[in-house]
Every structure is written in C-alpha cells, then in structure tokens.
Amino acid sequence: MPINDSANQRIADFDAALTLNGNQPPEGPLYTGVDLGTAxxxxxxxxxxxxPVAGALTHSKSSVRDxxxxDYVGAVNILRQQVAMIRGAGFSLQAAAAAYPPGTVGRNAKAFGNVLDSVRLEVVGLIDEPTAASMVLGITDGAVVDIGGGTTGISVIKDGKVAYTADEPxxxxxxxxxxxxxxxxxxxxxxxxxxxxxxQSEILPLITPVFEKMASIVRKHLKxxxxxxxxxxxxxxxxxxxxxxxEMETHLPVSRPDNPLLVTPLGIALSCLEQSHNFRNA
Ligand SMILES: Nc1ncnc2c1ncn2[C@@H]1O[C@H](COP(=O)(O)OP(=O)(O)OP(=O)(O)O)[C@@H](O)[C@H]1O
Ligand SMILES: [Mg+2]
Structure with a gap:
C-alpha cells in the first residue's frame, strides 16, 4: 500500500513548521512529541x-545512543533549548509524550519521560516508536522498519497493534x-x-552492502x-x-513516505493528542 497523500502532506507541514518562521500559535491546546534519537x-x-504547528530538530551530540x-544532562539541555525556543515563539507547551525504541523496558523507558519532566512538560504517555510512526502513516497492518542513526527498529503491526518488535544496532x-x-x-x-x-548515485554502490546487511536482518525478523x-x-x-x-532482500513491496526522517517524531505528537484525551478522562 502506498503512503497516502494526506500523510505525506502532514509530514511536509511539519517540515515547514520546524522553521518557526511566522508560525501563528493556534487557538486551543497543543500536544507535544519528543523523539530522543541517536542522531x-x-x-x-x-x-x-x-x-503540525511548530517543532525543532537538533543534533543529539552523543547524548543518546542506540x-x-x-548523557542525561546533555539531552535535557538540548530539549530545554528547543522548548524555550518554541515557547518563546508564543506556543504554550504542556502536554507531551516521549517514545522509546521497541523492546525498551523498565527504567530506560521511564528515563525518556524524566527528560521531559525536567523541562516542565507534562508527560501524558510513553509510546513505542513504531506505533508512533504507524499513526502518521495511517496504517493498521504491515511492517514498520525505522532505520535511524544508530539502530533499526523492526515492528509488525496487526489490526493496529504491535504484534512483534525488535531493535538492532x-x-x-x-x-x-x-x-x-x-x-x-x-x-x-x-x-x-x-x-x-x-x-548519492556515486556512493550507492559503496554502501549497498551495508543496506543489504540491514535488509537481511529485517528479513530474519520478519520470517x-x-x-x-x-x-x-x-x-x-x-x-x-x-x-x-x-525489496530485493525481503521480497516484500516497500513503501516510503516523501520524508521518512520526520515520521516518528510527528507520530509521538499525534500519540500525545490521543493519549491526552484518555489521560484527562481517566
Ligand atoms: N538525506 C539523507 N540520506 C541519508 N541519510 C540521512 C539523510 N538525512 C539523514 N540521514 C541519516 O539519518 C540518520 C538519523 O536518522 P533518525 O533521526 O531517524 O535517527 P535517530 O532517531 O536520531 O537515531 P536512532 O533511532 O537510531 O536512535 C543519521 O545517520 C543521518 O546521517
Ligand atoms: Mg529514531
């Protein structure tokens, strides 16, 4: 199934909102998602x-890895700057969600929420990254493969629920x-x-073996x-x-949004919107 136009449009709108240039804060509450990635x-x-109405993207400077x-303080400092910048542009941020890589449990998952607490965001929920991505893509079935800076998350989604997950370095x-x-x-x-x-066309043959290795790892997990x-x-x-x-390695049709980089962070904000309603009605 190809990615639908409205999903691509939402991602493009988020890309445009990242500049904060002349963005007008809308009426009503806002919902924030934070993706603490390796890169x-x-x-x-x-x-x-x-x-999407606002956002920020900063190199993580090794504060998060795999x-x-x-570096907890380093991650908090980067997020503090981002939040200060967005709040400074007139957006009042409060409810927020964070995401953790598939398979993250216990204290590490909680640590993601603690980073948000430290910058006075109210954590309404945590979500795993592939489920966040699937919310943007608008899919309830399929495999979501998130190839980031340090890790590759592999998740099988069935009827809107995560049926299998793995995270590989x-x-x-x-x-x-x-x-x-x-x-x-x-x-x-x-x-x-x-x-x-x-x-990119010159370097593709050089890095194809790396992509093949990634694809063979994905194939193994999807077996x-x-x-x-x-x-x-x-x-x-x-x-x-x-x-x-x-496609060659997995023998599966592959769909990719126009801008795959911004999918997971945007999905975390969408999960904040969804979880806020549950949070407040609880
Ligand atoms: N146009 C591009 N072509 C190829 N690679 C790119 C491009 N833009 C960004 N990248 C790479 O994408 C990676 C960052 O992706 P992403 O933001 O999804 O990772 P992350 O969430 O920070 O990391 P992880 O999920 O592994 O913790 C970096 O390795 C970066 O070099
Ligand atoms: Mg990531």
Missing part, C-alpha cells in the same frame, strides 16, 4: 486536529563508517557527503510473519536506492 533530538507540536540515554553510523574508510575522511564529513544529493507491505521510515531511509535493496 537527532526532535520536538513536534500539533494542534487539537493533529496539524536507544539509551547516555545498525543504522546511519555504519553507513558513515564505510564511506569514511573508503574516502579516508572523518565520520562527520562522510555523514555530510551521504546527505548530498549530488554524491514467519504475514506481512503485506514494508514501510520504511527513519533518516537512513531517506537515501535513494535503499528501498530497492530492501
């Missing part, structure tokens, strides 16, 4: 209809390492080169599950050509 910390804000908060960092080794450049330059559309479509999200899924490798 980026992203805050998304939606209105009561789920329309689904664990390594493979992501954009591994692509950067291969490029850095080949061109004899530092990792951060490799990361920039990877995002340059002018260089035995009835999956109709594989939905690719996460920043690493932006790279043109990754979807073809995924």
């Amino acid at each position: 980026y910390i992203v805050t998304a804000v939606v209105d009561r209809l789920g329309n 689904g664990l908060i390594l 493979t992501g954009g960092i591994h692509v950067d390492l291969v490029l850095a080794g080949h061109y004899k450049i530092p990792d951060y330059e490799a990361e920039k080169m990877k995002r340059d559309p002018e260089r 035995g599950h009835q999956v109709g479509t594989l939905y690719l999200v996460g920043g690493t899924s932006c790279f043109p050509g990754i979807e073809a490798v995924m």
Whole structure:
C-alpha cells in the first residue's frame, strides 16, 4: 500500500513548521512529541486536529545512543533549548509524550519521560516508536522498519497493534563508517557527503552492502510473519536506492513516505493528542 497523500502532506507541514518562521500559535491546546534519537533530538507540536504547528530538530551530540540515554544532562539541555525556543515563539507547551525504541523496558523507558519532566512538560504517555510512526502513516497492518542513526527498529503491526518488535544496532553510523574508510575522511564529513544529493548515485554502490546487511536482518525478523507491505521510515531511509535493496532482500513491496526522517517524531505528537484525551478522562 502506498503512503497516502494526506500523510505525506502532514509530514511536509511539519517540515515547514520546524522553521518557526511566522508560525501563528493556534487557538486551543497543543500536544507535544519528543523523539530522543541517536542522531537527532526532535520536538513536534500539533494542534487539537493533529496539524503540525511548530517543532525543532537538533543534533543529539552523543547524548543518546542506540536507544539509551547516555548523557542525561546533555539531552535535557538540548530539549530545554528547543522548548524555550518554541515557547518563546508564543506556543504554550504542556502536554507531551516521549517514545522509546521497541523492546525498551523498565527504567530506560521511564528515563525518556524524566527528560521531559525536567523541562516542565507534562508527560501524558510513553509510546513505542513504531506505533508512533504507524499513526502518521495511517496504517493498521504491515511492517514498520525505522532505520535511524544508530539502530533499526523492526515492528509488525496487526489490526493496529504491535504484534512483534525488535531493535538492532545498525543504522546511519555504519553507513558513515564505510564511506569514511573508503574516502579516508572523518565520520562527520562522510555523514555530510551521504546527505548530498549530488554524491548519492556515486556512493550507492559503496554502501549497498551495508543496506543489504540491514535488509537481511529485517528479513530474519520478519520470517514467519504475514506481512503485506514494508514501510520504511527513519533518516537512513531517506537515501535513494535503499528501498530497492530492501525489496530485493525481503521480497516484500516497500513503501516510503516523501520524508521518512520526520515520521516518528510527528507520530509521538499525534500519540500525545490521543493519549491526552484518555489521560484527562481517566
Ligand atoms: N538525506 C539523507 N540520506 C541519508 N541519510 C540521512 C539523510 N538525512 C539523514 N540521514 C541519516 O539519518 C540518520 C538519523 O536518522 P533518525 O533521526 O531517524 O535517527 P535517530 O532517531 O536520531 O537515531 P536512532 O533511532 O537510531 O536512535 C543519521 O545517520 C543521518 O546521517
Ligand atoms: Mg529514531
């Protein structure tokens, strides 16, 4: 199933809202989602209809790694700046949700909520990342594969519920390492080169083995599950050509939104909207 236009439009609206340029705070309550990722910390804000109205994206500077908060104070500081900037633009943020990678349990899942508490956001709920992504994509069945900076989350969704999840330590960092080794450049330059559309067709053959490895990990996890479509999200899924490798290895039709990087953070804000109503009616 292809991604529908309204999902792509909502993601594009969130991308536009990130600049905070001339965004008018809407009437009514706002709902915030925070994605503490290995590569980026992203805050998304939606209105009561789920329309994106504000947001911020910052490099996470190693404060989060592979689904664990390594530098709690560092993560809080980045989020504090983001929230201050958005509040400073006139948006009154209160209710918020955080997400944790699939399989995260106990104290680590709670730590994600504590980061939000520290910046005076009221945590109405925690959600796992693939369920957040599926809310944006508007799907109730399929496999959501979130290839981020450090990890790849694999989830099978059936009838709107997560039927299986796994999180594997493979992501954009591994692509950067291969490029850095080949061109004899530092990792951060490799990361920039990877995002340059002018260089992507030249580097695709070099990094195809990394994508194949990711795809074989995904295939292993999906074995035995009835999956109709594989939905690719996460920043690493932006790279043109990754979807073809995924299709070849998994023998599944692959759908990718126009901008896979922003799906999970936006989904966390949508889950905040949904969970707020349950929270207040409880
Ligand atoms: N246009 C692009 N092409 C290829 N890779 C990209 C592009 N844009 C971003 N990336 C990569 O996407 C990764 C970040 O994606 P994302 O924000 O989904 O990860 P994260 O949530 O921070 O990490 P994780 O989920 O692993 O904790 C980085 O490795 C970055 O280099
Ligand atoms: Mg992520």
